Amino acid sequence: MISIPETSFIATNFFSKIKCEPEWKWPRREQPLENYDLFYVWDGHGEVTVNHTSFAVEKGSCFLFRPGDHTSATHDRQNPLTITYIHFNIDQKPDLIPAIYRKLAEPTTIETLLVRYVHLRLSPQFGSNEEAALVLKQIMINLLRNDRFEQGYQPKKSERLQDRILEIANLIKEHPATWYSIAELASRAQLSKRYFATKFKSYMGMSVQEYEIQSRIERAEFLLHYCGMTVSEVAHALGYKDVYFFSRQFKKHYGKSPSSIK
DSSP states (O other): OOSSOGGGEEEEEEEEEEEOOTTOOBOOOSSOOSSEEEEEEEEOOEEEEETTEEEEEOTTEEEEEOTTOOEEEEEBTTBOOEEEEEEEEESSOOSOOOOSEEEOSSOHHHHHHHHHHHHHHHOOSTTHHHHHHHHHHHHHHHHHHHHHHHTTOOOOHHHHHHHHHHHHHHHHHHOTTSOOOHHHHHHHHTSOHHHHHHHHHHHHSSOHHHHHHHHHHHHHHHHHHHSOOOHHHHHHHTTOSOHHHHHHHHHHHHSSOGGGOO
């Protein structure tokens, strides 16, 4: 489902978050499911059966039933289930489909997306249904990601290293007025200075110093253009002690002086 556009996710009117009545049960029907059904347990205890395989369920239990599945469920009347269910169709054959069942150890992300989906489907606001389709695809991506880790997938060393470099790049972007040393950034990344500097340039396409200057100058342009600040005010805000040095760096980067930015 990861390569299918969100426009291919076709909503139905069968969706809700609900606390099941004590007498509730979901009997097996002669006809199988006609569409996909995302079924998530917020609270309670019960048992769900899919194609003759039974699962004890509790908070964090999450199913993706598929067209053609035979399903049934019961729950503890003293501790009834609270569930979200979302029935939907897909108008093309999916490439990757999440597994039928998983128990989410960290359900916060999925729960946030489920709440958002239901709110959007209930909302009359412009674009709500289109956004709901996007959220539904996000849910599928998160389930696929969870399934990979449950199957023993481990990020490659290169992926973990790239994540550390990207965290540092984000830190620089987020704090353009802070003039970090390579030693400080390398320490944050838990790498040696030389290795950090080499890998940063490899991933980001420029040296650490070049990236810091670029981030600072890009922020300067924004402050000049949108915030009505003077050249001196911007230079001071971004940690420059010499406004003329700031102007030279700006012109070198953009090919024009900061005073020309309107």
